[in-house]
Structure formats: structure tokens, C-alpha cells
Amino acid sequence: MNLDAFPRIALFDAPTPIQRLERIEAALGLSGARLFVKRDDLMGLGGGGNKLRKLEFLLGAAIEQGCDTFVTTGARQSNHARLSAAAAARMGLAAELMLTDTVPREDPAYLHNGNQLLDGLFGATVHHLPRGTDALAAAHARAEVLTAEGRKPYVVGSGGSSPVGALGYASCAREIQAQEAELGVRFGTVTVANGSHGTHAGLAAGIDDPRRVLSFTVLAELAEAERGTLALANETRALIGGTALEAEDIRIDGSQRGEAYGIPTEAMLAAVRLMARAEGLLIDPVYSGKAFAGVLAGLREGWLRGDVLFVMTGGTPGLYAYQPAFS
Ligand SMILES: Cc1ncc(COP(=O)(O)O)c(C=O)c1O
Incomplete structure (x- = not known):
């Protein structure tokens, strides 16, 4: 994968930190899992985000x-x-x-x-x-x-979410792998929200094992999210090299979308509140709120185990547009 061949400008300081959420682990009473976040919300320009x-x-x-x-x-x-x-x-x-x-x-x-x-x-x-x-x-x-x-x-x-845009998350995959080596951790699952597919597609195109990536669709229905993410991942691979991905390489969960894009769910409201009250961190109501609700469900139900990374993708200005949902 040669990302240096593409024109690029610097818009934030990399790497973004990876932090462990021990208070949420304790609140959930986890034993067989540890929960980490990658702080892609911590970027200085324009409020930051993926x-x-x-x-x-x-x-x-x-x-x-x-x-x-x-x-x-x-x-x-x-x-x-x-x-x-x-x-x-x-x-x-x-x-x-x-x-x-x-x-x-x-x-x-x-x-x-x-x-x-x-x-x-x-x-x-x-x-x-x-x-x-x-x-x-x-x-x-x-x-x-x-x-x-x-x-x-x-x-x-x-x-x-064009193939060129998705290069940003192929690069993030490389960044995560370098941090894994430094921290002495290997994340069994890298979780993230899926809207227009570019974040998942870029991660899947750039990471050593695409099946480590699990996204939660918040916009497209599941079948369309799977089709669109696979297609974009392969268009991105066509730019950076690597074998074509198969349908089984793209793991997407459709359980958190709710009624439609941008319509709050009870699980999203609870996830945003838990993140705020247990860790003092903000996640947005449209993307990361729904995705994190899925991560919490997986940890509680035991189908997410080991070391789990949740990519915090920013979007917190959206909280102010959703004031009626939280009041
Ligand atoms: C805050 C936030 N998180 C996640 C996503 C999802 O990323 P993607 O559209 O690449 O699937 C978006 C997309 O708009 C977003 O704004």
C-alpha cells in the first residue's frame, strides 16, 4: 500500500490518541473484554471528526x-x-x-x-x-x-466517500496498526459508524485483516450498506494495491439504524448519556451514538469480546441540533 503517491494536505495532528474506557468497562461489569476508543474527534480544525x-x-x-x-x-x-x-x-x-x-x-x-x-x-x-x-x-x-x-x-x-476520500481511512488503518505495536495490544474488533461507507471501506482496504472491522449502519439498509461498502473498499484497493475483498470480508450490523437516518433511538440516547456520564466524553446522535449503542449491546450480550476498539468519529455539533431529543 503506497499512500505517499497521492496528493495530500495536513489538516490535523496524527496519530489521534487511543484511550481505554475503564469506567464504562466497570459500569458494564466486563470480564472478558476491554474497551478502547480512537479519538478521531480530537482534531483541532473546524470541530474535528472523521x-x-x-x-x-x-x-x-x-x-x-x-x-x-x-x-x-x-x-x-x-x-x-x-x-x-x-x-x-x-x-x-x-x-x-x-x-x-x-x-x-x-x-x-x-x-x-x-x-x-x-x-x-x-x-x-x-x-x-x-x-x-x-x-x-x-x-x-x-x-x-x-x-x-x-x-x-x-x-x-x-x-x-469517493475512493480518494476513503484513502484517509486506509491511512488510519495503518496508524491503528502502528499504535497496536506500541501499546502491545491487538484489537480483535475495530468498530465504527457506517453512513456513506467511506470510513469502513477505507479501514477494510488498508488493514491487515478486513474482518477485524465491524460497522453499524445508520443510513442505508443493511444489504445496501454491505454492497456499497464492499464496492468502495475494492475501488480503494484498486488505488493502493492488494487483492480484491469478498462479501464475507465486510462485516456490518444493521440492528442500530432504527426507523431511519437521523431519527433517534432509545439505545442511542442511552449510549450518548452513558459516554457522557461515565467518561465525560461526547459522541454525536446520528452516527457514533447509534454505533456505540451497538458496541454496548455486543459487550453486554457477550458477542464482542477481547480487546475492542471504537473509533470516535466526531460530529458533536449535531448534539445541539438534537436538543429536543435529549430534553
Ligand atoms: C460523525 C460521523 N461519524 C461517522 C460517519 C460515517 O462515516 P462514513 O460516511 O464514511 O460511513 C459520519 C458521516 O457523515 C459522521 O459525520
Whole structure:
């Protein structure tokens, strides 16, 4: 795997720390398992989170191609959109965000707080699209307008989950393996949320054994998440080398998605509260909250054992958009 061949910019200090959650272990009364977190929420730029790893490669490619405007898509409370705006600002590019009202919420917290507040603060131009719009097509249409105006846009779809974006998590896999060697630990399971698939796909493409990665889908239904993650993992492997992955190499759990993307579940609310009250750590309600609920279920029910790593992916501005769910 040669990641050095790809243009990349530095957006955070690596490696992000790995920490053990002994108070949650005690609260669960664990004996055959230890729980660790990888703090990908601890990045200084724009509030931090997993999307900065993808943006290191995406903006690296955009800048190498001479682009001056980063155009991307997402839900109204997209963390990827917020971090695209922050990273573009840092690199001196304009950001245009094509945001769809995917989640049926019209309260002020959802419409205006959290990531929405920050998108504006970072100076992005925000376009709101009605539910059901093909956001990527709208992004390409916007890029044509920008090109006609003499600008040079770089377009990437939701979550930054192109093969180039997924390189960020292939690199993270390498980082985790180096930390395992330092800590004298080997994680039997590396757990993470799965939205647009790039985080799981990149980890699976870059790690020594892809079956160590287990994600919890929060957006697509299980079969679609499995299909999309495998396809993206193999497109990423096509860039960095390595044999093609098989369907059995991609492990995804569909039990935590609930009614739909962005709709709270009781298990998510309990997981966010436990993390806050036992460890003083924040996880977001849309992605890591649901994924961590799955990790807690696995530890309680005993199907997650040994040393388990949960990748904390940031997204905590989303908590402010979900104030009604927590009150
Ligand atoms: C905070 C957070 N965690 C996890 C994810 C999931 O990552 P991916 O879209 O690569 O599956 C996202 C995606 O938007 C996110 O914002």
C-alpha cells in the first residue's frame, strides 16, 4: 500500500490518541473484554471528526488540479459539509454545500443550530435542496455554472466517500496498526459508524485483516450498506494495491439504524448519556451514538469480546441540533 503517491494536505495532528474506557468497562461489569476508543474527534480544525481524514486527500487532489472551489453534498446537519467548509477556508478555497432536507425535522434547533450554524460561520455558500433531490446531480449542475463564471470547481458526493476520500481511512488503518505495536495490544474488533461507507471501506482496504472491522449502519439498509461498502473498499484497493475483498470480508450490523437516518433511538440516547456520564466524553446522535449503542449491546450480550476498539468519529455539533431529543 503506497499512500505517499497521492496528493495530500495536513489538516490535523496524527496519530489521534487511543484511550481505554475503564469506567464504562466497570459500569458494564466486563470480564472478558476491554474497551478502547480512537479519538478521531480530537482534531483541532473546524470541530474535528472523521471527515478531516478524507479531506486531507480530497483537498489534496483538488489543489493539485488547480481547483478554487470545493462543491459537496450532504444532509442539512452534515458533518462532512461543515468540515469541508472549515478545511476549504483553511486552504483558501471557496466551499459550496448542496444540502438536502433528508430528515423530517422543522424545529429551529435542527434547521439552524449545530452544523448549520457552523457552515455559515466558516463562510460556505449553502444551497438548500428539497427532499428527494439528486444532490450529486445538483452539485454537478452548480459546478457547470461556476465553470461558466471562470471558477474551477472540485465536486465530491456525500460524506466525501469517493475512493480518494476513503484513502484517509486506509491511512488510519495503518496508524491503528502502528499504535497496536506500541501499546502491545491487538484489537480483535475495530468498530465504527457506517453512513456513506467511506470510513469502513477505507479501514477494510488498508488493514491487515478486513474482518477485524465491524460497522453499524445508520443510513442505508443493511444489504445496501454491505454492497456499497464492499464496492468502495475494492475501488480503494484498486488505488493502493492488494487483492480484491469478498462479501464475507465486510462485516456490518444493521440492528442500530432504527426507523431511519437521523431519527433517534432509545439505545442511542442511552449510549450518548452513558459516554457522557461515565467518561465525560461526547459522541454525536446520528452516527457514533447509534454505533456505540451497538458496541454496548455486543459487550453486554457477550458477542464482542477481547480487546475492542471504537473509533470516535466526531460530529458533536449535531448534539445541539438534537436538543429536543435529549430534553
Ligand atoms: C460523525 C460521523 N461519524 C461517522 C460517519 C460515517 O462515516 P462514513 O460516511 O464514511 O460511513 C459520519 C458521516 O457523515 C459522521 O459525520
